[in-house]
Amino acid sequence: MIAILGAGSLGRLWAATLPAGQVAFVPRPQTSAESPCYRFHPVNGEPVPTSVPWLTPCQSPDLLLVTTKAGDTLSALQATLPSIPESTPIVLFQNGMGSQQAVSEHWPERSVLAASTTEGANRPSPDRLIHAGRGQTWVGALSGNAECHLETVVERLARSGLAIAPEADILARLWHKLVINAGINPFTAILDCANGDLLSQAFYQRWIAPLCREISNISQISGQPAEAPEAIRHRIEAVARSTSANTSSMRADVIAGRPTEIDYMNGYLSELGQRLGVKTPVNQMLTEQVKQLTRPYQQQESCDGQPP
Numbered sequence: 192m193i194a195i196l197g198a199g200s201l202g203r204l205w206a207a208t209l210p211a212g213q214v215a216f217v218p219r220p221q222t223s224a225e226s227p228c229y230r231f232h233p234v235n236g237e238p239v240p241t242s243v244p245w246l247t248p249c250q251s252p253d254l255l256l257v258t259t260k261a262g263d264t265l266s267a268l269q270a271t272l273p274s275i276p277e278s279t280p281i282v283l284f285q286n287g288m289g290s291q292q293a294v295s296e297h298w299p300e301r302s303v304l305a306a307s308t309t310e311g312a313n314r315p316s317p318d319r320l321i322h323a324g325r326g327q328t329w330v331g332a333l334s335g336n337a338e339c340h341l342e343t344v345v346e347r348l349a350r351s352g353l354a355i356a357p358e359a360d361i362l363a364r365l366w367h368k369l370v371i372n373a374g375i376n377p378f379t380a381i382l383d384c385a386n387g388d389l390l391s392q393a394f395y396q397r398w399i400a401p402l403c404r405e406i407s408n409i410s411q412i413s414g415q416p417a418e419a420p421e422a423i424r425h426r427i428e429a430v431a432r433s434t435s436a437n438t439s440s441m442r443a444d445v446i447a448g449r450p451t452e453i454d455y456m457n458g459y460l461s462e463l464g465q466r467l468g469v470k471t472p473v474n475q476m477l478t479e480q481v482k483q484l485t486r487p488y489q490q491q492e493s494c495d496g497q498p499p
């Protein structure tokens with residue numbers, strides 16, 4: 192049995208594509224008694240009615256996929272892990288960086304793996320899941336004791352039909368994606384525009400070159416693969432163009448009044464820079480501006496419990 196913690200778009204994509212009967216969602220305090228039911232729209236196919244049961248207390252999963260938002264991961268695992276066997280490998284699917292390392296440090300006795308994915312999925316309404324674009328998923332061991340599970344985990348996830356491969360250096364792979372997210376997500380959230388539209392905006396054009404210089408400096412000092420600022424910008428803009436009509440996950444969070452993952456993207460880079468003695472004023476400025484966007488929602492939510 193594969194347990195999935197986090198019934199958002201990515202969790203639902205894995206639940207809909209892995210063999211039925213082998214997957215269950217981990218219930219969370221806020222979940223209703225009814226198990227998730229939705230219409231799954233494959234990339235090139237007819238919609239499939241999908242119903243995924245909740246994991247019951249007597250079921251003992253032999254694989255745990257964690258598809259929560261980065262900021263929810265530690266608390267969700269704190270509530271869940273007491274009922275999951277210690278031998279069960281955990282695969283983390285969070286965006287950005289920082290939450291993965293926090294989990295492997297918090298539970299050194301557990302086998303922790305991380306995944307980086309370019310699969311595109313979204314939920315236009317609670318009962319629909321659109322697989323918007325086929326991508327690739329890489330999985331690699333984060334903790335030393337997870338290496339021995341890698342082959343089996345990849346083989347089990349491959350039963351979904353999604354493209355999946357083992358990755359020897361998963362931190363480098365996560366970094367590669369973090370750089371793209373740091374150059375697209377905050378700008379699209381602040382400018383409230385689709386990915387492709389940010390390229391023509393004055394605010395983006397003013398800050399993208401100094402941002403890429405900061406990222407390049409941090410990558411050199413932190414031991415990540417060295418990349419020139421121009422190469423970083425080229426990579427960011429290639430993804431912005433190839434996903435030009437998309438709403439980034441951060442812009443979607445701001446629109447929906449949800450907390451964003453900025454602390455795990457530009458916030459993570461800014462903190463890492465500070466620890467390594469690299470100045471990161473642009474990452475700090477972008478982090479602060481994105482936080483300003485969600486602050487009114489968070490304040491109001493804490494007053495009346497309802498997003499506006």
Ligand code: PAF
Nearest residue numbers: 372375434437438439440
């Ligand atoms: O976070 C996202 O939305 C995506 O990773 C990316 C690359 C910005 C494309 O929309």
